[in-house]
Amino acid sequence: MIVDDSAFSRVILADSLQQEGYEVVGEADCLESLVETYSQCKPDIVTMDIAMPGADGFECSKVLLAHDSRAKIIIISSMKDKETEAEVRRIGVVGYVQKPVESEVLKRVITGVMSPDxxxxxxxxxxxxxxxxxxxxxxxxxxxxxxxxxxxxxxxxxxxxxxxxxxxxxxxxxxxxxxxxxxxxxxxxxxxxxxxxxxxxxxxxxxxxxxxxxxxxxxxxxxxxxxxxxxxxxxxxxxxxxxxxxxxxxxxxxxxxxxxxxxxxxxxxxxxxxxxxxxx
The missing domain is CATH 3.40.1550.10 (CheC-like)
Known part of the structure; x- marks a missing residue:
């Protein structure tokens, strides 16, 4: 499932995921549609942008994890500094990939998240x-x-x-x-x-x-x-x-x-x- 307010970014990310053999089962562009879409499509992985109008990726991640503590969230954002890393670590996401995303890198992260640790x-x-x-x-x-x-x-x-x-x-x-x-x-x-x-x-x-x-x-x-x-x-x-x-x-x-x-x-x-x- 892809969470990003940019339709263009969702298309690019969906294409990259599909090229690597993954199925995109749902998309959301804001907090209002996040939990409902997640509950309907029950994804194995959620990719989450940070910079979104209204509730940002931090708040969306908190809400989703409160709804389902087992949710596996991977942050995919152009933002990546000590402050954002510290915040998403505290929230409890399972991965962080910086844009622009290389499909091989994203696949490696998803494989690591889904594999037994x-x-x-x-x-x-x-x-x-x-x-x-x-x-x-x-x-x-x-x-x-x-x-x-x-x-x-x-x-x-x-x-x-x-x-x-x-x-x-x-x-x-x-x-x-x-x-x-x-x-x-x-x-x-x-x-x-x-x-x-x-x-x-x-x-x-x-x-x-x-x-x-x-x-x-x-x-x-x-x-x-x-x-x-x-x-x-x-x-x-x-x-x-x-x-x-x-x-x-x-x-x-x-x-x-x-x-x-x-x-x-x-x-x-x-x-x-x-x-x-x-x-x-």
Whole structure:
């Protein structure tokens, strides 16, 4: 389905799609006809222009995704800058192609959107193992102690043990790592790592943040070595303190596991989301 206010642009795009073997099942030129046409023709892919009178492509994409969260929208527009890219990423479209469109490029994007995302499946399958190994290695190297692990769980809503460190992960896919431990566990670890008791709570928090940063960095390096296309890296840690804090992830399903060692129990949660499939 093609969404563009320009009849000429719709003709050009339809010809390109048909030459590549696709069937154009519907067209819309504004928000008013968008949802009705989509519901009638039930397309696999929707191409969306940005610059349209009235509701633009951003607003049309929001409305369509609110109507059907499974809709696969590819932005096709002459506009392509950091601001427009940031906005359509936030909205949740699956691809972006700049005009003038080459039929081979468009076909490659559509094929990628419609094909199973094997790269994401690999990341999902490998991530918990790599992060678990990174946690065990980091504990051993920094404290010279061994670690055992409990059964893995899907995080629904956990109550913090006292200190929660959140690490954002960026790359081909975005994700989050959560490390949670009690203040007592953090104090014991800090004393071993520093070879002295921590001077204050800030020093304990700083140790927890840096420890989580090391675990995340090591795990991302291991995953990138296994598959360079991931291109993962960590963002600066955020630390939260409070035993009544609820650990939850509204947009990412986390896989979780508990590590047990001489200092206490540490919770590790990791998860990724697909995000943009193809950006050209």
């Amino acid at each position: 094997r790269l994401y499946e690999q990341l999902e399958n490998w991530s918990i193992d790599m992060f678990q190994e990174a946690l065990a290695q980091s504990i051993t190297r920094m404290t010279k102690t061994a670690t055992t692990f409990s059964e893995r769980t899907q995080l629904d809503r956990e109550v913090s043990q006292g200190i929660t460190v959140v690490i954002g992960i960026i790359g081909h896919y975005s994700g989050s790592m959560i490390l949670d431990l009690s203040r007592e566990t953090a104090e014991k670890m800090a004393a071993v790592i520093l070879h002295r008791p921590a001077k204050n709570q800030e020093e304990v928090m700083a140790m927890a943040a840096e420890f989580a940063n090391i675990v995340g960095g090591v795990a991302c390096s291991m995953l990138n070595k296994k598959e360079p296309a991931f291109g993962l890296r960590v963002s600066p840690p955020s630390v939260f303190y409070g035993e009544q804090t609820k650990i939850a992830s509204p947009t990412i399903q986390l896989q979780g596991i508990y590590a047990n060692n001489d200092f206490g129990r540490i919770y590790l949660g990791i998860g990724f989301k697909k995000g943009i499939v193809l950006w050209m």
